[in-house]
Amino acid sequence: MKKSVKNVFKDVGFSDAESANLEARARLIILLEKEIVRLKLTQAEVAKELEVKPPRVSELMNGKIDKFSLDLLIVYLARLGKAVDFKLKQAA
Template sequence: MERQQFDNVWDALEDTPEAAESMKVRSALMTHLQERVQGWGVTQAEAARRLGVTQPRLNDLLRGRISNFSLDALVNLLGKAGLRLEVHVKDAA
């Protein structure tokens, strides 16, 4: 079996470069949201209220259940968390 090397775990796990890129972005957004929520130092119930989600939904976020969140959902949560998204696009080559 030939050994392969990847720049990112998502490149290894996903079937297409497009799917890997989506997961990279979703993962980064989730990480920022997790850090923000943890930085609040409040209960999960209060954090869920601030984000306008249910406590089970917040738990999915905090546990990194990335497949439960679309890019749109994560962008909306960023706004509710008081974060702003800036996009920088560059050549893949």
């Protein structure tokens, strides 16, 4: 059994760079989902706030990570009144 490196994307074979990008996008999607739930917004309200069509909200809420870039996720968070703060650390 292979030991986990605490990054599911790296565990399944993505390169260090790819796994870092995927992990960051996954974390931002989770933060967006939590904020949407906290605000008790309907899908239509989320679409209006994010300036997207409802199917795009569905993709977001269903974790379709491949559909969203880091910069777009940051824009969506900003549209919900949130700012993203980065912390850099040495790669493992």
